[in-house]
Amino acid sequence: MGANALNILVIDDQKHDYRLVARALTKSNKACKVSWAKRGEEALGQLKEKLFDVAVLDYNLPGMDGLETLQKIRAMSQELPTIFITGSGDEQTAVRALKLGANDYLVKDSTGTYLDYLPTVVHSTYRQLQEKKLRQKVSDALKERDERLRATIASMDDLVFVIDKNGDFMSYYQPPGKNPLSATPEFFLGQSYHQILPPHVSKLIDDAMEQAWNSNEPQQFEYALESIRETYWFSAKLTLRKDRHNQFNGATIVVRDITEIKQAAELLRTYNTELERRVQERTLELTKANERLQELDRLKTKLIDDLTHELRTPITNFKLYLDLMYRNKDKSKFEQYHEVLVAHTNRLEQLIEDIVKYSQIPAGRGAFSTVHINRLAAQVIAWHQPQTQLAGVQLTLITDAENAICWGNEQQLITMITNLVKNAVNYTPQGSVTVHTSSDTTNIFIEVTDTGIGIAEEELDLIFDRFYRGKKVGQLTIPGSGIGLALTKEIVLEHHGSIRVESQLGKGTTFYVSLPRADMIDTGLFPANGHETGAVVQANGRSHHPGNGTAAQPSTD
DSSP states (O other), rough: TTTTTOOEEEEEEOOHHHHHHHHHHHHHHHHHHEEEESHHHHHHHHHHSOOOOOOEEEEEOOOHHHHHHHHHHHHHHHSSEEEEETTOOHHHHHHHHHHOOOEEEEEEETTOHHHHHHHHHHHHHHHHHHHHHHHHHHHHHHHHHHHHHHHHHHHHHHEEEEOOTTTEEEEEOOOOTSSSSHHHOOOGBBBBBHHSHHHHHHHHHHHHHOOOHHHHOOEEEEEEEEOSOOOEEEEEEEEEOTTOOEEEEEEEEEEOHHHHHHHHHHHHHHHHHHHHHHHHHHHHHHHHHHHHHHHHHHHHHHHHHHHHHHHHHHHHHHHHHHHHHHHOOGGGGGGHHHHHHHHHHHHHHHHHHHHHHHHHHHTSSSOOEEEEEEHHHHHHHHHHHHHHHHTEEEEEEEOOOOSOEEEOOOOHHHHHHHHHHHHHHHTTTSSSOOOOOOEEESEEEEEEEEEEOOOOOGTTTTTTTTOOHHHHHHHTTOOOOOOHHHHHHHHHHHHOOEEEEEEEEEEEEEEEEEBBBGGGGGGGGGGOGGGGGGGGGGSSOOOTTTTTOOOOOOOOO
């Protein structure tokens, strides 16, 4: 019977419904032969006596219902495609049928629309089964071929084949001690190697024969054979056979399995490659570590030089004025000398204190927790109000930030705000200093603005360096160690933030600090070295926070 001439069994207790189904199937394909069973028991009896290609099963049956009948059919034949037809809207029944082994289902409707789809579903289900059988047949054939190849390979040391002048296998020799049942390649005999062997191996034999004829010497070559599970490698040696008249009479081919050798070589190559990669990685790591050590040594040398220079100045002045006090008998000058000594003592004390604070930052000392920036800013402002009032400078706090909470070290953040405020007050002979806090959804912004002497443009890139004090500052009697802004920068970086400055000579300076909000950052990153987290310090820039007209958002370029 042709592929489209299907034997179909319709199982339905209603003769009218059976006729509708049969008409729909034969109308679609006149070669279909449709049989009828009114009950489940009757259908099982027909299945025992006759082979069917497809079964169409209704749910509502007298006696055994459709689901029970389906179970019985599956017990008899796992391969019979079965289309389950259920009443309108009964999707749960259809799902149960699929779980019991139905191949597909249709929902019966009062208009008979399901009959339009039935022929397509029947033929599609039958075709899928045939394709499945074909795939299984091909898979079984491949497995059989693979097992035969594996048996031959597993049994051989050196396998010797003799071929005649036409390329047909004449005989073979197998070393003793091997299992002849699992290793005898009798399917080779009497057939050409062009028919038996893969094209790439046949081509190698052809080339070896030609080269052996031209050189009159044996030829060696290697080839691979693919199986379902793995790749096998072989080494072959081909020697021409000649008769007593020196005429070509065929060839002898000695084949040896070298799969383990190839695998060992590949493993060794992989190991060497991995070893070389690791050596390169370690070399790179050592190179970077050496460069880092050299950089640390350079920084250490620079730090010692800077400290020596900064400490030498007050010590020299101590010696000078102490000597003047000893030599000068005019007591009226003692008060002046005393003031100078006190000023240098204070500078030396501030320098030592700043150095200690600066040295603690890279070590990540101190616990991190939630910190309310507005509260810290208010504390710092309150601490400096007496000093600014005496100096005639107006110190103001403006808070536009709600819930300005960051994750950080409270003492470090107090030091950072204090340094900025103290710096602004020291360099503002008259006028005002304003601390302004604001925020957006991801950051908290702190601006410290003064109307003081300002910073020259060429010095903006230097003010965050250790011990740097501007040229104009050096000409004034303003106390300072030159570490405050460097310490401030390190604290900002330690908190994954950024800092920048804008200034004009004679008009004032504004420092902009940005810190991530506590709810926007992984607290597991803290404490960490800000230099390694991608935080940015920008000496100058013009990007502004869009949330209001005064707060500026530092650039992260």
